Amino acid sequence: MATVEIRDLDVIFGKNKAETLKLMDQGLSRSEIRKRNGDVVGVKGATISVESGEICVLMGLSGSGKSSLLRTVNGLNDIARGELWVEDGDRRVNVASCDEATLRHLRTHRVSMVFQKFALMPWLTVAENVAFGLEMQGMSRKEWTKQVEEKLELVGLFEWRNLKPNELSGGMQQRVGLARAFTMDTDILLMDEPFSALDPLIRSQLQDELITLQKRLNKTILFVSHDLDEALKIGTHIAIMESAQIVQAGAPEDIVLHPSNDYVKNFVAHTNPLKVLKGKSLMTPLDRLAEDPVSHQIDIGSAMCLVKNEQGKIVALKSHTATVPFTDWQCNGSMDDIQKGMAVMAPAEIGMREAMEIRYRTGLPVCLEQEGNCVGVLTDEDYYEALI
Template sequence: MSVVKIENVDIVFGDNKAKTLPLMDKGHTRDQILGMTGDVVGVQNANIEVNEGEICVLMGLSGSGKSTLLRAVNGLNRIARGRCLVRDGDIMVDMAKCDDATLRHMRTRRVSMVFQSFALMPWLTVLENVAFGLEMQGMPKAERLKKAREQLKMVSLDKWADKKPDELSGGMRQRVGLARAFAMDTDVLLMDEPFSALDPLIRSQLQDELIELQKRLNKTIIFVSHDLDEALKIGSKIAIMESARIIQEDTPEQIVLNPSTEYVERFVAHTNPLNVLCGNSLMTPLAQLAVKEDRISVSDDIWLTLENGKLASVQGPKGDIPTARWTPETILANVPENTVFIVPANIAMRDAVELRYHSNMFMVLEDKDQCIGILNDHNFYHALLGKHFGREEVAA
């Protein structure tokens, strides 16, 4: 179910929208329009749909329009044309056209925001900062403080409740901002580069915490970032923006495997595939392997035998090679060497590489109890060197 729908949204900063919008329709560039009317095109013809429980990451370089679009979702940026719909129960509210009372309701009950600068009030305690939004909702003091303590415990800051923000580190203050936003219990959470000012280690820890919190709370999150590795790590979908336009929207894996433009291709060129790709996008399909006497050749001296599509045995130069089944619960320290593991088709590349390190053998991929391909060193090297499918190969 869609929670946010952005439809043909244009955002223009300036006083000459009547001249600027027709110029946009005629294909004039952002720089041309700035010279002709003095207006700045913030977002042009944006279309995106965010479903319940998704983390949608808007990303691009500075000035691409990502934060401008994010701020339209809670009405902070005025839309010149198009619709920005946010779910409120059974109806979709157009944030571009709602009255002041509806806008206040949406901001206090349906949409909350986490800022890059923490935006904590220095004269309030940590607990009071977390409870502040609940006070704006009209919640009684005892109830809001109790809820605020629960949120602080969720982000492991309950022991700091009576401290002031300036007594906390940057990472801790950002967690207070997260707790405050989650305390509002809104359906939609907007996050504008919330971790970008933090040290890399703290940033990575907060990304992990956000992922774990999302598993429990299942919020609909729109997250702005200029860091592709961050976007690939936390996003269930990514929309890449350039010069006020969304130029590609897709899953993290498809963004890496099938960049639609040279701009996106440059973005993904140096990303870490371990955090994104899965086995079925890296594997060598069985159909590409040689078959002889009902056996499938993995290499010159290793063969697979199938029965009704399932792996029956693996033969090597000295006879049968041991096989075992991998699950996410497998303790890798106990994995025997020289064992061929049967793994699910969607195994994460990071898990597959680590399993290869311990088992010293290739893997056989299964989907719906059917053997579909293998993962070997050749596949891993291609992925790590960025040799997976690119635009030219897809086009061909």
């Protein structure tokens, strides 16, 4: 069951919502509706599910509706029509129709938010800013001190806990915002372009930190961005928005390989494919390769073949000079032990950047496995396709 599930959701800014809904149903565009009655369609017909532990990135150009959609999850934007279900323990709450008490409960116990402009209170210390939400829950300073110090340690700001926000760099201030959200210990985290105001180097560092923290905390994150490289780097799923509508949603690799329209195609046109493509998408599958019926060796080209053992399992790579047993390598493993002439068997989920480095170091094709069985091979032609 999805932690956040959005169904046919509309958001309208203006005083004529009933009329605007009728105009939307008649097929009028955002600009036509605005000319007709002054209302602005913020989100139109959005449907998306976010599973527990995912980072779902909402992205698009300025004005596409991504922040408008994000802010419906904690009730900051009213829902004109549709459903928005949030998992709350053993029940599900429809934010579109829940009462104020339930909405307050969601905001204090289920959903936290990290803002683009840090939203820190300059008269409070770092620790007091992080503890603000806990104080709003009625927790005493003695009670929140340990929790706050743990979260500041988590984001590397413990020694700065008694400073004021203006004594910190921009990147450190954003980490205070992250610590404040983590301190609330909610399962759902909303992040509205949190790194966009930072320098590129600091932004990249915080993206890395978020990925590392997510591995430890396993939050369900909705992250708004207009930067596709950022979305591809941190997102497990991406929803691309145009003119208040979700035009494509899916895994980063699927969006890069199969854009649904020209808008998405233009978005991904200048993306570095090595950042997102996996070996399984570009490998030559084993069933496309010819097997010698006598030797039971599989020809992979360039005078090389795969060697099977008596049980039919692929165990070695044979060239005209030697037969080399496979060495298993795991994703994100060390490259230090990869040497010239080594035959490597890697998971099918390997990133193409890592696969290319293994190819460069060994001088040999990289074979890929899934569930313990070889499923394909990455030849030089496959690498060329990735780059093209």
